[in-house]
Amino acid sequence: METINFEDRFQEYVDSEQKVEPKHWMPEPYRKTLIRQISQHAHSEVVGMLPEANWISRAPSLRRKVALLAKVQDEAGHGLYLYSAAETLGADRSDLVGDLLSGKAKYSSIFNYPTRSWADIGAIGWLVDGAAIANQVMLCRTSYGPYARAMVRICKEESFHQRQGYEIMLSLCRGTKEQKEMAQDALNRWWWPSLMMFGPTDKESTNSAQSMNWKIKRKSNDELRQEFIDKTVPQAEFLGLTIPDEHLELDEKTGHYQFGPIDWEEFYQVLKGNGPCNKERLEARNKAHDDGRWVREAANAFAKKTLERKGENSAA
Amino acid sequence: MSDTDNWKIWEVFVRSKNGLSHKHVGSLHAPDAEVALKNARDVYTRRSEGNSVWVVPSEAITASAPEEKEALFTPADDKVYRHPTFYEIPDDVGHI
Numbered sequence: 001m002e003t004i005n006f007e008d009r010f011q012e013y014v015d016s017e018q019k020v021e022p023k024h025w026m027p028e029p030y031r032k033t034l035i036r037q038i039s040q041h042a043h044s045e046v047v048g049m050l051p052e053a054n055w056i057s058r059a060p061s062l063r064r065k066v067a068l069l070a071k072v073q074d075e076a077g078h079g080l081y082l083y084s085a086a087e088t089l090g091a092d093r094s095d096l097v098g099d100l101l102s103g104k105a106k107y108s109s110i111f112n113y114p115t116r117s118w119a120d121i122g123a124i125g126w127l128v129d130g131a132a133i134a135n136q137v138m139l140c141r142t143s144y145g146p147y148a149r150a151m152v153r154i155c156k157e158e159s160f161h162q163r164q165g166y167e168i169m170l171s172l173c174r175g176t177k178e179q180k181e182m183a184q185d186a187l188n189r190w191w192w193p194s195l196m197m198f199g200p201t202d203k204e205s206t207n208s209a210q211s212m213n214w215k216i217k218r219k220s221n222d223e224l225r226q227e228f229i230d231k232t233v234p235q236a237e238f239l240g241l242t243i244p245d246e247h248l249e250l251d252e253k254t255g256h257y258q259f260g261p262i263d264w265e266e267f268y269q270v271l272k273g274n275g276p277c278n279k280e281r282l283e284a285r286n287k288a289h290d291d292g293r294w295v296r297e298a299a300n301a302f303a304k305k306t307l308e309r310k311g312e313n314s315a316a
Numbered sequence: 317m318s319d320t321d322n323w324k325i326w327e328v329f330v331r332s333k334n335g336l337s338h339k340h341v342g343s344l345h346a347p348d349a350e351v352a353l354k355n356a357r358d359v360y361t362r363r364s365e366g367n368s369v370w371v372v373p374s375e376a377i378t379a380s381a382p383e384e385k386e387a388l389f390t391p392a393d394d395k396v397y398r399h400p401t402f403y404e405i406p407d408d409v410g411h412i
């Protein structure tokens with residue numbers, strides 16, 4: 001008699017490119033991996049609003065201001081879609097948010113860097129959203145249905161984020177000498193952290209192989225990073241800016257850019273909480289949560305009152 | 317966390333334009349239906365995705381279990397006579 005265990009059957013199902021849906025049987029580690037990944041992704045969207053919000057009130061024109069407001073609002077929406085996707089796996093929203101606020105949960109390290117000048121808003125849209133898009137386009141084909149659907153929504157909204165960023169860079173690069181220097185300075189500071197967004201190299205990335213097997217991830221960190229570099233270098237050339245990497249060189253044979261070593265020590269330091277803004281970001285999130293408490297309480301009180309009134313009316 | 321932070325879940329359905337059905341787009345948390353509707357507007361229709369929204373408490377939905385899939389849906393698989401192509405009509409008859 002042939003026995004096939006649940007794990008094997010699940011792997012076969014995933015291998016046949018079918019989507020896993022909330023109530024399906026799934027291996028516990030698959031569920032746990034997804035909850036961790038989706039909630040970290042959600043936290044990143046939420047914390048990601050902070051560096052950009054820093055410039056909303058100082059945007060140089062109304063056109064830039066409405067665009068930035070809309071972008072930051074989108075990121076809040078992305079966080080919400082993702083928390084909802086995590087909930088379909090049985091995670092509790094308040095636990096997830098609690099873990100972010102207590103500092104237990106991780107979010108993308110990139111948001112622990114400061115936004116010093118207006119050009120940083122351009123660089124973030126162009127590079128940080130650009131890198132996020134590379135990852136999210138891949139995740140549209142992830143094996144977990146609700147995650148894949150959230151990604152499709154998110155990707156539709158992201159393309160404006162990157163374009164508004166590149167447009168800011170373009171205006172600065174076509175402006176005065178000082179403006180172009182601002183743009184170059186922003187590129188210098190955001191380039192390497194953007195490359196780190198794809199995570200450790202394939203050799204160092206311990207969980208990657210299992211995630212690829214389960215088709216949660218469809219491309220490796222190094223593959224995505226290379227794709228991003230190949231796409232971005234010509235965009236920098238168009239701006240007339242220099243990528244801060246003396247080793248950067250097009251390999252004619254492969255058609256891919258070779259690039260210099262990434263400072264992984266910096267990556268792990270920021271991840272551990274020692275980045276320039278880790279503390280500030282967590283404080284800002286906690287303050288926002290606490291300051292909003294009265295609104296939630298008022299909404300609760302109002303909901304209760306409305307329900308009571310309805311009860312009185314139908315009783316009468 | 318306090319119950320202030322733990323509102324119930326609502327499923328959101330959006331009609332993208334008149335003539336089409338409402339389609340499930342996701343979920344959200346809200347203390348009551350009215351706030352759920354307002355949140356749904358902000359979260360799921362920021363780009364004219366629809367002209368009508370439904371919100372339904374998740375707990376009000378009864379779903380079939382994946383294990384019941386065969387019992388529920390395979391009986392339809394062998395009833396080919398429910399499809400027009402099952403019936404043989406000569407081409408000469410024209411469109412029918």
Ligand SMILES: [Fe+2]
Nearest residue numbers: 045074075078
């Ligand atoms: Fe986003």
Ligand SMILES: [Fe+2]
Nearest residue numbers: 075129158161
């Ligand atoms: Fe974005």
